[in-house]
Amino acid sequence: MADTSFVPAASQSRKGKLALRWLLYILLGLFALFYLMPLFVMITTSLKSLDEIRTGDLIALPREVTFDAWRTAWSGACTGIQCEGVRPFFWNSILIAIPAVAISTLLGAMNGYVVAQWRFRGANIIFSLMLFGCFIPFQVVLLPMARILGMMGIAGTIPGLIFVHVIYGLGFTTLFFRNYYVSIPAELTKAAKVDGAGFFRIFWSIFLPLSLPIIVVTVIWQFTQIWNDFLFGVSFSQAGTQPVTVALNNIVNSTTGVKEYNVDMAAAIIAALPTLFVYVVAGKYFVRGLTAGSVKG
Amino acid sequence: MDPILEIKNLYKNYGPVEILKDINVSIEPGDFLVLVGPSGCGKSTLLNCIAGLEPITGGSLHIGGQDMTNVSPKDRDIAMVFQSYALYPTMTVAKNITFGMKVRGVDQATQNQKLAHVAQQLQIEPLLNRKPGQLSGGQRQRVAMGRALVRDPKLFLFDEPLSNLDAKLRVEMRTEIKALHQRLGASMVYVTHDQIEAMTLASKIVVMKGGVIQQIGTPAEIYNRPANLFVADFMGSPAMNLIPARTRRSGGVSLIEIKRKEGDPIILQDANNRDLPEEVILGVRPEDIADAGIRAGADTQNADCIIDIVEPAGADTYAVLQLGGKHVTARLHSETTAAPGVAQRLAFDLGKVSYFAPDTGLRLN
Known part of the structure; x- marks a missing residue:
């Protein structure tokens, strides 16, 4: 009008x-x-x-x-009988989270690359099974996993915790990378094959350089999951290898006499800082990466 | 000399579905072979089989005299240009072109020299440091060609390389590919669904449908003597007129009777006085139906027909009429007197007509 x-x-x-x-x-x-x-x-x-x-x-x-x-x-805060604050556990968490994030992201990228670009008989079934892995409640796997860690001789160790986080992160990381790579035209792989490149060469030279947005998404996701994990941390660790989430719980629960709310709060913030940091630094890539698959022309 | 590419009894199945059936093709060095057919005819699959990107189910495949049936793509001495160009998005143009050499461990000096040569040949020197995302469609196309040229392979494979370009650029690139082929004398296999591209580029055309080769021949053979109704209809634009007709012999001559919309049927006389079955489908190219008087010759016979539609197209004027219950296109002079709804005297050139059997669709003459 x-x-x-x-x-x-x-x-x-x-x-x-x-x-x-x-x-x-x-x-x-x-x-x-x-x-x-x-x-x-x-x-x-x-x-x-x-x-x-x-x-x-x-x-x-x-x-x-x-x-x-x-x-x-x-x-200085006491976690049980030990009074060293969250510092040692904070380092434990870093030692667990960084390798676990790196390994699970890399393996997820490789899995996604295979499932999306090197189709083989049964690829869909394998992918569905991995997806199924995303939805299994972790309580269900505690006992079998404890047994496996024991058999492997890494029960209660930091490598053991890394192993657990890598295994249970793979479902998600594979899903992320698969969905990203599936939108990349198959002709790219074909062209590289004709050019003489093999499986790993194509992955390193062509697919990984394309993957920055989805790597950021996966790293944020995995880091948040692994850093904030309590269940695996409390189940598969022993004194000396506990992550910061477990330490936080112990600090809050092992107060004698007066409840030191200010210390509890400070410890909680310290435990949450790294994830906060990752979000602030990489947050905009997170949103961008999540939508990248849909708007890619 | 061995044929550069020889395919014998090739079959390709996806599970129980037969995609390619008993393909036999052979080309000589320097040939430009075009695989043409409607979408889903298996032409791209065949190209992928030649490249080694798809395993074949049966038969054999030789390149340059060597058995390549089970050889991986990188060892087939081929280069391929893809429909989507498939340029590596994170690499510069220069890196895109040299990637293959880098993978094969060619030394840096040779890489640079070959890159410079190809870049100059395709006039893409100013683009070498750009990424594919910063190029136009035509430029990407050139880079994709450069990536193939730099390899200097035994056989070039093209998978619908022009179909993502706009019409004008497509014609330009078509000419350029042809020029390139003449200059290099290289052997090429080219897939397209565009029959004009096939006609203009090929030294040999393979027409495919439903995974089966319909006809192999030079462009002229395919155009003038299509092997069946499918080829006749597919190749040529506007398409060949396929007119149902009845034949009879009378007084020692072979007559062809075509129903007109109104009035008596047209009676034409077969140029070679052939014995024909009673029911045939007469195939006449639009250019073989012209204004009477302009076209004259021994095999030209005139008839009056009512014109339904007149379509001026600049150089020619197309007239649509009805014969034998079908729409028929005639290619008339640009200044023709034909008008819709009015009878026009048309000249039918029977020297180059094709006859097909209505039941099998196969060529009769």
Whole structure:
């Protein structure tokens, strides 16, 4: 309707639109506040002294900022009888997560490459079985896995935990890479074959360089899963190889006398920092990578 | 000299489905073989079999006299250009072209020299440091050709290389491929569904349908003497007119009777006085139906026909009419007097007609 006599109505509707937009922003802002509230409480509490926590308001800002709780959480808090804070366990988690993420991503890329580009008889069945692996509740596999780790002689060790995480990550990493590679025209592989390249050459020279977006997605996914894992960590570790999630639980549960909320909060934030870091650094690739398959021309 | 490519009794099955049936093709060095047919006829599969990208179910395949039936693609001494170009997206044009040499461990100096030669030949020197994503369709096409040329193989394979280009560029590249073939004298196998491409490029055409070879021959043979109704209909644009007709002998001459929309049937006389079955399908190319008077010759016979539609196409004017219950296209002079709904005197050149059996579809003459 390009009729000029309708201008007032049009401006009215523009005002209406503006109001709607504001309403939307306010609503979204409220939700954001709601979600950020626990983080706010965690951070402020971790910066307060125990006295202040006991006497003050839960959501009040700290009157006096102190990093004592952070220091204790990092290197002095007790996990059971040991009082070294989360530091040793934080390193355990790093030693577990980095190789496990790297290996499961690489193997997933290779699996996805085979399932998508080197079709063989039964490829679909194998892929379906791997997908099925994504949906098995991990509680179900605890006992058989414990037995296998024992047979392999790596029970209770960090390599054992890496092994477990690689195995249970493969379903997802394969799925990610398969879906990404399936959108790449088969002619690319054919051209490389005619050019004389073999299976691994094509993978290294042609497919891996194409895969940055999906590698980022997979790494974020796997890192979050493995870093945040508690069940495998608590089941397949022993003193000295426990990941940070298990240590956090022990710190919170093994308080004697006064409950040190500020230390608990600081330890929890420390345990969550690496995943937060990964999201902040690579988050935009995450969204991009998730949609890359669908918009690729 | 051995044929450069010799395929004997080739079969290809996907499970229980036969994709290619008893394929026998042989080409000499320097031949430009075009595999042509509608989509799903198996022509691309055949090309993939020649390349070694698809294993074959039965038969044998020799390249340059050597048995290549079970040899992997990289050892067949072939190069291939794909429909989607299949350029490596993360590599520059130069790397795309030299990738094959790099994989084979050719030394850097030779690589550079060959790259420079090919780049100059295809005029893609300014593009060498770009990535495929920054190229236009025509440029990608050139790079894909460059990747094949640099290998200097025994046999070039082309899988519908022009079908992703727009019409104008397609004609240009077609001419360029032909020029390239003449300059290199290389042996090529080229797959297309475009019969004009097949006619213009080929020194030998293989027409396929449903995994079976319908006819092998030079473009002229295929065009003038199609082996069956399918080839007759598929090759040529506008397509050959296939007109149901009855024949009889009268007074020692062989007569052909074609039903007109109105009035008596047209009676034409077979040029070679052949013995024909009573029912035939008469195949006449549009250019063999012309304005009376302009075309004259021993085998030319005139008849009046009512024109239904007149389609001027610049150099020619096409007229559509009804004969034997079928639409028939005549290729008339651009300044023809033909008008819709009006009878026009047309000249039928019977010197080059084809006769087909209505039941089997096979050529009779």
